[in-house]
Amino acid sequence: xxxxxxxxxxxxxxxxxxxxxxxxxxxxxxxxxxxxxxxxxxxxxxxxxxxxxxxxxxxxxxxxxxxxxxxxxxxxxxxxxxxxxxxxxxxxxxxxxxxxxxxxxxxxxxx
Amino acid sequence: xxxxxxxxxxxxxxxxxxxxxxxxxxxxxxxxxxxxxxxxxxxxxxxxxxxxxxxxxxxxxxxxxxxxxxxxxxxxxxxxxxxxxxxxxxxxxxxxxxxxxxxxxxxxxxxxxx
Numbered sequence: 001x002x003x004x005x006x007x008x009x010x011x012x013x014x015x016x017x018x019x020x021x022x023x024x025x026x027x028x029x030x031x032x033x034x035x036x037x038x039x040x041x042x043x044x045x046x047x048x049x050x051x052x053x054x055x056x057x058x059x060x061x062x063x064x065x066x067x068x069x070x071x072x073x074x075x076x077x078x079x080x081x082x083x084x085x086x087x088x089x090x091x092x093x094x095x096x097x098x099x100x101x102x103x104x105x106x107x108x109x110x111x
Numbered sequence: 112x113x114x115x116x117x118x119x120x121x122x123x124x125x126x127x128x129x130x131x132x133x134x135x136x137x138x139x140x141x142x143x144x145x146x147x148x149x150x151x152x153x154x155x156x157x158x159x160x161x162x163x164x165x166x167x168x169x170x171x172x173x174x175x176x177x178x179x180x181x182x183x184x185x186x187x188x189x190x191x192x193x194x195x196x197x198x199x200x201x202x203x204x205x206x207x208x209x210x211x212x213x214x215x216x217x218x219x220x221x222x223x224x225x
Contacts, residue, residue: 033213042218043154043201088153090214098144098156098167099203099214 012108019076021105023089024069030092032065033099034074037086046074046087079109113138115204115217123223124192132187132220136204142166143185144214145177146201154201160185192224 013019023032034046049056049065049072056063062075076083086106090099116135124130136143142161146154147170156169160179171177174192179185183204189196199221205214 031213035216040199040221043203043216045213045215048213090154098159098169100156101146101153103153 008105009103010106010108012110013079015079015081015109015111017079017109019079019083019107019109021074021087021107022071023073023102024071025089025091025100025102026070029067032063032072033090033092034061034063034072035088035090035101037088037104039085043088076107079107081109081111083107084109115202115215117200117202117217117220119220120218121221121223123225125225126192126194128192128224130189130192130222132189132200132202132222134185134187134202134204134217136183136185136202137215140204140206140215141183142205142207142214143179143183144203144205145171145185145187146203146216148199148201148219150198152198157187189222194224197222197224 029051031048031050033048035043036046037043047058047061047063049063051067060077065072086104088101088104090101092099118133144159145157147157148154157171158168158177159166163179175189177187199219201216201219203214203216
């Protein structure tokens with residue numbers, strides 16, 4: 001079964017708006033990472049948050065982690081058309097183990 | 112900065128043929144992961160290596176094998192190819208099994224089996 005589940009599956013917003021994507025997982029994790037993927041292209045690492053962290057910022061990105069609810073959210077502020085992509089969360093159960101990806105959220109930012 | 116290099120970027124093979132995908136991790140990274148992403152699907156973990164030894168195994172078919180060499184590059188060998196093997200294959204690398212660093216992905220190899 002999926003470890004990570006993204007919500008929503010698809011999101012369409014206007015340029016300048018904020019986009020929030022959520023990810024839930026089932027078991028305890030060591031860390032959670034968010035990736036972006038443009039259509040048919042490689043996975044670009046966005047941000048890593050460790051299990052002992054609650055919030056992390058990187059430019060227009062803000063990630064939160066709630067280990068009690070086993071969920072994480074990715075907020076993109078002031079979205080741009082170039083942010084159009086699929087966003088995946090990936091969890092690592094323990095270091096040395098593989099990353100488990102959720103199904104991804106397809107974000108469309110309309111100009 | 113150097114990234115994860117995968118070759119080839121595109122590969123077309125016929126059914127029942129063999130394919131070899133190569134991955135060159137970021138310098139000083141000792142951990143390599145392989146993922147398969149079918150059309151419209153999320154990446155699925157295949158196999159990983161740490162310090163040239165298999166570290167973890169996922170949904171890798173018996174027809175596939177992989178190894179990590181002394182220079183830390185890795186190769187994924189795929190035999191008796193099937194149409195369903197058509198996918199994007201990603202390699203990722205990290206240091207010390209991702210204990211202190213994130214994993215970085217290559218651009219992927221798009222395999223098409225015809």
